[in-house]
Amino acid sequence: MRTFRERFVSFINNRWLVFVTAMWIQSCAGIGYLFGSISPVIKSSLNYNQRQVARLGVAKDLGDSVGFLAGSLCEVLPLWGALLVGALQNFIGYGWVWLIVTGRAPALPLWAMCILIFVGNNGETYFNTAALVSCVQNFPKSRGPVVGILKGFAGLSGAILTQIYTVIHSPDHASLIFMVAVGPAMVVTALMFIVRPVGGHRQVRPSDGSSFTYIYSICLLLAAYLMGVMLVEDLVDLSHSVIITFTIILFVLLIIPIVIPVLLSFCLDASDLAEEALLPQAEKLGPGNSEQEVLLSEVEDEKPKDLDLLPASERQKRIAQLQSKLFQAAAEGAVRVKRRRGPHRGEDFTLMQALIKADFWLIFFSLLLGSGSGLTVIDNLGQMSQSLGYDNTHIFVCMISIWNFLGRVGGGYFSEIIVRDHAYPRPVAMAVAQFVMSIGHIFFAMGWPGAMYIGTLLIGLGYGAHWAIVPAAASELFGLKKFGALYNFLTLANPAGSLVFSGIIASSIYDHEAEKQHQPHHHLQNGGSIFAGMLRVDEPLKCEGSVCFFLTSMIMSGFCIIAVVLSLILVRRTKIVYSHLYGKSSTSRLQTLK
Secondary structure: OOOHHHHHHHHHOOHHHHHHHHHHHHOOOOHHHHHHHHHHHHHHHHOOOHHHHHHHHHHHHHHHHOOHHHHHHHHHOOHHHHHHHHHHHHHHHHHHHHHHHOOOOOOOOHHHHHHHHHHHHHHHHHHHHHHHHHHHHHOOOOHHHHHHHHHHHHHHHHHHHHHHHHHHOOOOOOHHHHHHHHHHHHHHHHHOOOOOOOOHHHOOOOOHHHHHHHHHHHHHHHHHHHHHHHHHHHHOOOOHHHHHHHHHHHHHHHHHHHHHHHHHHHHOOHHHOOOOOOOHHHHHOOOOOHHHHHHHHHHHHHOOOOHHHOOHHHHHHHHHHHHHHHHHHHHOOOOOOOOOOOOOEOEOOOHHHHOOOHHHHHHHHHHHHHHHHHHHHHHOHHHHHHHOOOOOOHHHHHHHHHHHHHHHHHHHHHHHHHHHHHOOOOHHHHHHHHHHHHHHHHHHHHOOOOHHHHHHHHHHHHHHHHHHHHHHHHHHHHOOOOHHHHHHHHOOHHHHHHHHHHHHHHHHHHHHHHHHHHHHHHHHHHOOOHHHHHHHOOOOOOOOOOHHHHHHHHHHHHHHHHHHHHHHHHHHHHHHHHHHHHOOHHHHHHHHHO
8 A cells, every 4th residue: 555645746746637737727828819808998998990909919829829939948948937937928918918008007109019918928838838748748649639628728718717707897898908917827827836747658547548538528518518607697697696606616617627636646556557667678778879769669659559558567568578579670680770861750850850841831831721710700709799789799709719629629539539540640630620610701701690609619619620630740740859849830820820811801801891881971970070080080990790801701711721722632641651650550560570
């Protein structure tokens, strides 16, 4: 029997504790998804037009995606140091914006406001990178589900923070900006020492499958609960005590996953746990011996899929046999040990090596068109709902956050089935998501009754799926060694798409339509009075009707179709790679060693 101290140490170093903690950090890390709620406050307080708000949105997207520094710090500093830097950026950037909006600090020019939004939202890249790097290393055989769940909670954070904001019950809408500045920084600072790699590949247990099923169940329950709560709060005038009760239940659902590491650490005996060292001979090998490292990676690649589910003693025996065969084959020249000059797809790439590969750029531009068009909707959701006559824009921000969450969780789950059960390229799931988004954009363009609800559903699911599929696919095709740098480069597709789609196309069309609607109304109301026109010249223009975003949405739908074509080209190019990674080739190679 283990002592309490041993069990507590096991709990602190449990990979499921790291995973759950990363989920909590991600649940408040997606602060950029609240831009649709805070942009109307900034627009009215600082008297901006839609083009100026769009520039703030681009700055937000750049901050959310330019994570080169975050990726570098995660490789140099301990992960808690990177998380602390992100928390400080989040607090300083959005805290200063709150001071300006509330009049506690002098107003700044637009370019300075863009810098503040960039700095505040750039903290999110540290949260995302630290969470993904630690958990992908801890769960190397479950990349799809892990990435999907973590990115899903980041997408759901918009709805979670909005629900918490309803408890504040403040008539001052600028207090939402204050909560965005303070809340995530407090949570991350409290949990930053837990998120780290803990040698999770040595903690494989037969119960891992049921643990993931439990997490998925919590995710679905959480999304359904938030959706129900948001609809009830939108349709029914509830008392403040009822809203507090709803929020307490939300916190309970967020905390429940801690049951998994507690049970594994405190309620199971040592005999029920997997062996800590799957490769006992690894400790005898020098860290600088590249040939031995290659052989050990061969052992990891050649393991049968069901090996991790065997009892510890039997698993150790099987791995020792496989290892001895590989060493013998290497000695006889049957295994090519020395590395080639350049890695092949499926091996570890540096960022510079990946940048010269066509597959990497296919992923990038497909992501740019797909997620960029979705981000345009997210950034302009407040104005889109107002143009169609909806007063409460928060409900659509929350809904797209929930669908975004389900898209990420579902994208990770179903893409994992595609690669594990059928050895088919993961990007095929991305093509499906982009086709769904193209239909969603058409609903926004038409402006039919209920189109906002259907559009947020389709766009949220499709956009969210991108951020579960792309990181997992990138790690499979280009390796885990420089995953932080690769991931943060791919995220540049988001602001690149937003810069063109939202900053130029959507905002220009919106302001053009608003001016067309404003001019006849202006002459009718003021009789062409010069002085009346002077009084209204700085007033932000509002566009009404589906025409405000019709052309924009149709253009976005066309871009999504192009993204589908790019994804299918990537599928065709990577069939052999995925067949090698997840197909029967591994088994046939083992037969040649016997």
